Amino acid sequence: MTRWYCRRFLARKLLAILLFRNRWGQAWPLIKAYVTGYRDGWHARLGRQLAFLPS
Numbered sequence: 001m002t003r004w005y006c007r008r009f010l011a012r013k014l015l016a017i018l019l020f021r022n023r024w025g026q027a028w029p030l031i032k033a034y035v036t037g038y039r040d041g042w043h044a045r046l047g048r049q050l051a052f053l054p055s
Contacts, residue, residue, distance in 0.1 A: 006038065010035070010038050036052075
């Protein structure tokens, strides 16, 4: 049940990013962040991602 919910949540977020034109300028960074977060959660990699921290 949890996997189904997580996949559905990710799909809805990605669809929302692509549907709203005011977010198109941020689309690729947002998509990358969501997909990376989903993969990290799937593989139980917890903690901060250095790629997404401010430099």
